[in-house]
Amino acid sequence: MSNFGAETTADEVLEGKDLTGKLVFITGGASGLGQETARAMAAKGAHIVLCARDQGKLDAAKEAIVADTGSEAVETIVCDLASLDSIRACAKEAGERFDRIDLLINNAGVMACPFAKTADGFEMQFGTNHVGHFLLTNLLVPLVKNGTNPRIVNLSSRGHHIAPVDLDDPNYQNRDYEKWQSYGHSKTANILFAVGLEKRLAPHGIHATALHPGGIHTNLGRHLSEEDAAALLKRIEENSGKAPVFKNIPQGAATTCYAATADELADKGGVYLEDCHIAPVDDEDKEGGVRSYAVDPDIAERLWSLSEEMVGQSFSY
Ligand SMILES: NC(=O)c1ccc[n+]([C@@H]2O[C@H](COP(=O)([O-])OP(=O)(O)OC[C@H]3O[C@@H](n4cnc5c(N)ncnc54)[C@H](OP(=O)(O)O)[C@@H]3O)[C@@H](O)[C@H]2O)c1
Numbered sequence: 232m233s234n235f236g237a238e239t240t241a242d243e244v245l246e247g248k249d250l251t252g253k254l255v256f257i258t259g260g261a262s263g264l265g266q267e268t269a270r271a272m273a274a275k276g277a278h279i280v281l282c283a284r285d286q287g288k289l290d291a292a293k294e295a296i297v298a299d300t301g302s303e304a305v306e307t308i309v310c311d312l313a314s315l316d317s318i319r320a321c322a323k324e325a326g327e328r329f330d331r332i333d334l335l336i337n338n339a340g341v342m343a344c345p346f347a348k349t350a351d352g353f354e355m356q357f358g359t360n361h362v363g364h365f366l367l368t369n370l371l372v373p374l375v376k377n378g379t380n381p382r383i384v385n386l387s388s389r390g391h392h393i394a395p396v397d398l399d400d401p402n403y404q405n406r407d408y409e410k411w412q413s414y415g416h417s418k419t420a421n422i423l424f425a426v427g428l429e430k431r432l433a434p435h436g437i438h439a440t441a442l443h444p445g446g447i448h449t450n451l452g453r454h455l456s457e458e459d460a461a462a463l464l465k466r467i468e469e470n471s472g473k474a475p476v477f478k479n480i481p482q483g484a485a486t487t488c489y490a491a492t493a494d495e496l497a498d499k500g501g502v503y504l505e506d507c508h509i510a511p512v513d514d515e516d517k518e519g520g521v522r523s524y525a526v527d528p529d530i531a532e533r534l535w536s537l538s539e540e541m542v543g544q545s546f547s548y
Pocket residue numbers: 258259260261262263264265283284285288310311312313338339340341342359386387388389390443444445446447448449450451452
C-alpha cells in the first residue's frame with residue numbers, strides 16, 4: 232500500500248524512479264493529464280510518444296515538454312480515435328517506428344458531448360473512449376509484448392458510477408441519447424477492458440489497470456454549458472455533503488504515474504485505482520470505489536466480443 236494520496240503529484244510519485252529505457256506511448260498526450268504524465272515521465276528519462284489527433288497540438292505539447300525537462304526523447308504520432316482507419320494507420324506507423332512499448336497509457340477521452348457519430352458510425356463517447364482504444368491497444372499488443380515489465384493503463388473515471396455498460400444499444404439507436412449516461416457507460420467500459428486485457432495478457436507478463444484520476448479542471452469540460460457545470464457541481468456536493476474538491480493537473484496525473492510504475496503493482500492487474508491506491512469494489516459509496524458491474528469478468532467477456540464485432544477484427548493471445 233502506498234503512502235500517496237489525493238494530493239500527491241506526478242513528480243512525487245516518480246521521485247527516485249529511473250525510467251531511462253522505457254518507451255511510453257500516451258493517447259491524448261497533447262493536453263491536460265496526458266501531457267503532464269508525459270512531462271513527469273520524460274523528466275525521469277522515459278522516451279515519450281505523444282499520440283493525439285492534431286499535429287499542431289502535438290508539436291506545441293512536445294515543445295513545452297522539451298523546454299521543461301531538457302529531454303529530446305519526445306516524439307509525436309497522429310491518431311484520431313474516432314476513426315478506425317486512422318487507428319489502423321497509426322498502429323502500422325508505430326510498428327515501423329518503434330520496436331516496443333513498455334507503458335501504454337490509454338488517456339484520451341471526450342466527455343458529455345452532444346450526440347455525434349464517429350467516422351464508423353459509433354456514438355462518439357463510446358466510440359472514442361472505448362472502441363477506439365480497444366482497437367488501438369490490440370493492434371499495439373505486439374509492441375507491448377516486446378516491452379520490459381509492460382503495463383497498460385486505462386484512464387476511466389468515477390463517472391463510471393453513473394451507468395453500467397450498455398451492450399444492447401451502445402450507439403443509442405433505440406433510446407434517447409443522454410450525454411452523462413453515455414460518458415458513464417464508456418468509462419465503465421474502460422475498466423472492463425482492463426479486466427479483459429488482464430485475463431488475456433497476464434500470462435504474457437503484461438498487466439492492465441484502470442483508474443480515476445480525480446476531478447481536475449482541464450479541456451475535458453469543453454462541452455459543458457454553465458448550467459451543465461453548475462448541475463455537475465451540485466451533484467458532487469449532494470453526493471459528498473461538502474463542496475467539491477478539485478485536484479490540480481500535477482495531482483491529477485499522479486494516479487496514472489502510480490499505476491504505470493509502482494513496484495507493488497508489478498504483478499497486479501484488472502484492478503481500478505483512485506488517489507494512488509487500489510479502490511475497493513463498492514456498489515454504494517458515492518465518493519469512491521469501483522462498481523461491481525465494472526469488474527465483472529462475464530460482462531468483460533461480453534464487452535470484448537461486442538468490441539470485436541464493432542471493429543470487425545478478433546484478438547486472442
Ligand atoms: N479531468 C477530470 O476531471 C477527469 C476526471 C475523470 C476522468 N478523466 C479522464 O482523464 C482522461 C484525460 O482527460 P483530461 O482531463 O486530461 O482532458 P483533456 O485535456 O480534454 O484531454 C483529453 C485528450 O483526449 C483527446 N481526444 C479526444 N478525442 C479524441 C479523438 N477522437 N482522438 C484522439 N484524441 C482525442 C483530446 O484531444 P483534442 O485536444 O484534440 O480534443 C485531448 O488530448 C480522459 O480519459 C478523461 O475521461 C478526467
